[in-house]
Amino acid sequence: MEELKVLIVDDEERMRKLVNDFLTAKGFKVLEAADGEEAIDLFCAEKDIALILLDVMMPKMNGWEVLKAIRKISKVPIIMLTARGEEQDELQGFKLGVDEYITKPFSPKILTARVDAILRRTGRSKSDVTEAAGITIDKTAHEVRVDGKTVDLSYKEFELLDYFIQNKGIALSRENILNNVWDYDYFGDARTIDTHVKKLRAKLGPSGEAIKTIWGMGYKFEA
Amino acid sequence: MEELKVLIVDDEERMRKLVNDFLTAKGFKVLEAADGEEAIDLFCAEKDIALILLDVMMPKMNGWEVLKAIRKISKVPIIMLTARGEEQDELQGFKLGVDEYITKPFSPKILTARVDAILRRTGRSKSDVTEAAGITIDKTAHEVRVDGKTVDLSYKEFELLDYFIQNKGIALSRENILNNVWDYDYFGDARTIDTHVKKLRAKLGPSGEAIKTIWGMGYKFEA
DNA sequence: CCCATAGCTTAAAGGAAACGTAAGCTTAAA
DNA sequence: TTTAAGCTTACGTTTCCTTTAAGCTATGGG
Numbered sequence A, B: 001m002e003e004l005k006v007l008i009v010d011d012e013e014r015m016r017k018l019v020n021d022f023l024t025a026k027g028f029k030v031l032e033a034a035d036g037e038e039a040i041d042l043f044c045a046e047k048d049i050a051l052i053l054l055d056v057m058m059p060k061m062n063g064w065e066v067l068k069a070i071r072k073i074s075k076v077p078i079i080m081l082t083a084r085g086e087e088q089d090e091l092q093g094f095k096l097g098v099d100e101y102i103t104k105p106f107s108p109k110i111l112t113a114r115v116d117a118i119l120r121r122t123g124r125s126k127s128d129v130t131e132a133a134g135i136t137i138d139k140t141a142h143e144v145r146v147d148g149k150t151v152d153l154s155y156k157e158f159e160l161l162d163y164f165i166q167n168k169g170i171a172l173s174r175e176n177i178l179n180n181v182w183d184y185d186y187f188g189d190a191r192t193i194d195t196h197v198k199k200l201r202a203k204l205g206p207s208g209e210a211i212k213t214i215w216g217m218g219y220k221f222e223a
Numbered sequence C: 001c002c003c004a005t006a007g008c009t010t011a012a013a014g015g016a017a018a019c020g021t022a023a024g025c026t027t028a029a030a
Numbered sequence D: 001t002t003t004a005a006g007c008t009t010a011c012g013t014t015t016c017c018t019t020t021a022a023g024c025t026a027t028g029g030g
Helices: A013-025 A036-045 A063-073 A087-095 A108-121 A155-166 A174-181 A191-210 B013-025 B036-045 B063-073 B108-121 B155-166 B174-181 B191-210
Strands: A005-009 A029-033 A049-055 A078-083 A100-104 A129-132 A135-138 A143-146 A149-151 A211-214 A218-221 B005-009 B029-033 B049-055 B078-083 B100-104 B129-132 B135-138 B143-146 B149-151 B171-173 B211-214 B218-221
Touching: A005 A013, A005 A036, A013 A029, A013 A108, A013 B063, A029 A036, A036 A049, A036 A063, A049 A063, A049 A108, A063 A078, A078 A108, A100 A108, A108 A155, A108 A174, A129 A155, A135 A155, A135 A191, A143 A191, A155 A174, A155 A191, A155 A218, A174 A191, A174 A218, A191 A211, A191 A218, B005 B013, B005 B036, B013 B029, B013 B108, B029 B036, B036 B049, B036 B063, B049 B063, B049 B108, B063 B078, B078 B108, B100 B108, B108 B155, B108 B174, B129 B155, B135 B155, B135 B191, B143 B191, B155 B174, B155 B191, B155 B218, B171 B174, B174 B191, B174 B218, B191 B211, B191 B218
Parallel strands: A005 A029, A005 A049, A049 A078, A078 A100, B005 B029, B005 B049, B049 B078, B078 B100
Antiparallel strands: A129 A135, A135 A143, A143 A149, A211 A218, B129 B135, B135 B143, B143 B149, B171 B218, B211 B218
16 A cells, blocks of 8 residues: 655644654654745645645744645645634635644544545545444444444544454553543543443443453453 | 664662663663753764653653653653652643653563563564463463463463563572562562462463472473 | 471452442533 | 533442462472
């Protein structure tokens, strides 16, 4: 499989590193730009950038200006990164050709989920239906089926189950789960995970037994 | 295989020595820094440091500040060392970019396990499945198989067996085992080991005979 | 062959981790 | 503003693991 290029544009070094880490781990080639000019230069120089992640709040040239400039030369998919409370401009954004929004702070799973969704839409990514232990996850429909029957899961439950299944057979510490499924600035009680696991097990019925407890260690999904 | 560099940052001499000894024994090249400034200087001077172990509680510049400073220039993997019950509110917002935590006191095995896990994730380490005397240890799945059949081991049993197999053919004194598998400040009865060995032998069946008693000395794992 | 020492076994106390329930809080919808 | 849903936290309960203690057995030197 070819290595897709993603460009992250943000003035904050930390944010770029964060996104770079997550997406590199997922097998993308990540390019970084610290401001709008750099972004446009880089976009023109590099061929076949598959997706751009664009921060709205930047000094000098803000995200909307960068967006407009890039839309003049390309219809590459663009995801805007906004801080909570900045969403008022969304309608304007969609008119200008924004494909998706991510609100900061976000979890690694959200990031990769949105990126996957976009690439799927533009036909550059693989299937989005996974199956394990009688559980089927359909990310496009955001739907879970157990033995054919649809099960209603909350948002977090869905994310958690998806993470388990993506890492089936691997023992996961609570710390690991917290870092990957929850927002990057979340610091909470690890017991929160226990509660969600409990709910998942209940909703999944017998298939829920696939989520094993590893005493003194964490959890593991096993078919 | 290349010799990976690990940097330990802690104001306590004892802790640095401890970590240095453990990791040197595991074939790492260990560098020490007694405070944040020294750490940053050293990190900039030395090329290709593969991993940083960073204590949180330090005078002058604390671990979080060091973390932020280093994250500005690099995305090197970082493991934070925290004391049990340390003020967790200050963690808010600083979590960004930490790969793993280790709570003091820890056992050498925990230390090397986390280090290995990180390096595995960043693709700089080898496989984590070992086999000896018909016993297979899979650290990723946190699973032990004897002649193909999965055997349920408790946390300590798992750690102990792993230590035996890593040191197969080597006679280990009880003191040695206590120092390596138990927390570094644990001072318990050596009979504790006997009990765990007994359970291991029972659970491993005939393969359990690979754990030999060396009278007046300790134990040895031999295929 | 006996004794001292080291190791083995068992059971039970104690502790730590996980579970279950419910209440509090936050966010989104009506 | 009210309502509802989901997320998080708190806490008592339960389960499981670790350690200790005590008696028993094996080993090897005298």
